[in-house]
Amino acid sequence: MKLTMDPARAAEFEAIFADRQEAIRHYPGCRHLELWKDRSHIGVYFTYSIWEGQDALDNYRHSPLFAEVWAGIKGWFTGKPEAWSLDDRTPRLQ
Template sequence: MLVRIVKMQFNPEAIVGFRNLFEENKEKIRQFGGCQRLELYQDQKDKSIFFTYSYWESESHLNAYRNSDLFAEVWKATKARFSEKAEAWSLNKLVELD
């Protein structure tokens, strides 16, 4: 399993717009082939910082999403709201305890 973490920082006036955009598209992203889980986090101290965690069956599934019209549309609208360049990591999940 691959976990994709993306850190995003938004202009304060763009936060509500981003939250609305995420709300409108979260189910489409989650239902994309190979996506097993989708999470959104907001920093407790700096409300302009968000993280998405998406869990993918494989790198090829993530790449298929990243090459899709859905990603192109959502990323373009998201990126326009940034105050800083996004950071992203692709990680292999090694251990999970419940």
């Protein structure tokens, strides 16, 4: 997910993410979670997560944990959040 927010809130966002990341990582169905920061644009972040399936992701998106995190940061966005669901097509060695 790409999140573009007020640069003045970047440090606060990073603190919230650091505080909640373990809870998100341990949410049922979450296999992996990372936060990436754009090198050139302060306030532009990408979250990278792997979920067991769409149902697991949807359950998280409708959870009190998501609502709490989202309520705390949604007013900081300067651009519309963008999300992509992708399938891994990396060839595996036999």
